[in-house]
Amino acid sequence: MSAPVAELTRELVAVPSHDDETAAGDVIERWLREETTAGVTRDGVGNVLARKRADGALPEESDDRRSLAFVGHHDVVPPDDSQIRDAPEPGEYEYVVEERNGRIYGRGAADMKGAVAAAMLAFRDATAPDGSDLVFASFVGEEVGGVGARHAIEEGFVPDYAVVGEGSTNYSKPGVTDVVVAHRGRRGITVTSHGVASHASEPEAGENAIYRAAEAVERVRDLEFPSVEVAGESLSGSVAVTEIDGGSAINVVPDRCSFTVDERTVPGERADLEVLAEIPDLEWTVDQDLPPMQCDDEAFAQAVLESARDVHSGEPELVTKPHATDAGWLSQAGTECVIYGPSEPGEAHTRDESVSIAVLERCQETYRAIAESW
Known part of the structure; x- marks a missing residue:
């Protein structure tokens, strides 16, 4: 039985x-x-x-x-x-x-x-x-x-x-x-960059949102991961860009691009995602924040x-x-x-x-x- x-x-x-x-x-x-x-x-x-x-x-x-x-x-x-x-x-x-x-x-x-x-x-x-x-x-x-x-x-x-x-x-x-x-914990973030659309034959007439997003991705990539000591072990966080979406056609300079960030958080510490605020025409929203x-x-x-x-x-x-x-x-x-x-x-x-x-x-x-x- x-x-x-x-x-x-x-x-x-x-x-x-x-x-x-x-x-x-x-x-x-x-x-x-x-x-x-x-x-x-x-x-x-x-x-x-x-x-x-x-x-x-x-x-x-x-x-x-x-x-x-x-x-x-x-x-x-x-x-x-x-x-x-x-x-x-x-x-x-x-x-x-x-x-x-x-x-x-x-x-x-x-x-x-x-x-x-x-x-x-x-x-x-x-x-x-x-x-x-x-x-x-x-x-x-x-x-x-x-x-x-x-x-x-x-x-x-x-x-x-x-x-x-x-x-x-x-x-x-x-x-x-x-x-x-x-x-x-886990924090899920969507970052959106805004630009000005133009014909791709005249890229200087617009502001390429993908380039702006690429700069933000590099900032995320360079972030230091926080860690804390608990029970004799090091518990480390992480940050990773996981999705990206931008552009409407091969011949159009995009006016919008977005990407997602998966951040694994540790007690009392966060990665310094505020560095993204230094990039103009960029906004980010928290989609999920599990403590x-x-x-x-x-x-x-x-x-x-x-x-x-x-x-x-x-x-x-x-x-x-x-x-x-x-x-x-x-x-x-x-x-x-x-x-x-x-x-x-x-x-x-x-x-x-x-x-x-x-x-x-x-x-x-x-x-x-x-x-x-x-």
Whole structure:
């Protein structure tokens, strides 16, 4: 018989949630109401939230008590065709879920319904320390910029501490699930240069917007990347020009050219993109700005690390992560966050996405240990 965390993961992965998270949220909400004594809510955008305390009383979020949250998301990126099959009802479909060689395969298994399942079970089974609340949250819209997390924060969801179940397995070495104490953010920018159009036979009669954009691209290329030291490691940012578009015809000097910049940010630092302001007739807009994360509470990070080591045969470490997650939004709002989850590098968003059942069990045990000792 499959482990409970494997069974719950299979149930969650089977529910499509790349264009509408409602059905997956329904499963999570129903399970929490049936399996726990927590106060369970579903907010206006579809986030599923639950809260409990040791004495069994239903806590009010406004209570002045310390809180620890297990945080995940139940939306996924669009599946590959091989990850979908037709459902019994005409016009409907479901995700393909398979279990083999100790792993569960399917869209969202690694990112991150497996971690959500492990957190749900740990939340149910753990007893919160006296004087504190234990919280569970599964957000919508993480894959499209943290829609659910931002809404929850705006509505007052700011736990004191959070363990976000994004991937941290095999970061320091094979066979361990590490504790991430910082990650990079992402800022996406569109830069537009303006010129004056003219016939290409008389280029001096116009102002070539592509030349102006090329000067801006060179400025971006020469930028120094910021870096910070976290947990004994250097977490470095980056800046790259990723797309360019300009011109209307081979014989026309263009009056407009635009290009996009992908900037990976680090806590407290930004690349000096303001140098672009020195170029005339240039404007830039921020299309997306996902914040980085850094845990500033060393005692909390160490407590999570000790809980992880207690259930490991290996030796997990404090590490950093290159990808932005909902932990960035929570950290920006004032929550001390770490990341601890089953997904391995290269597993998320792939056509053969999968997660190890043994690591799911490890995460479940670790989450419960954290909940009862933090």
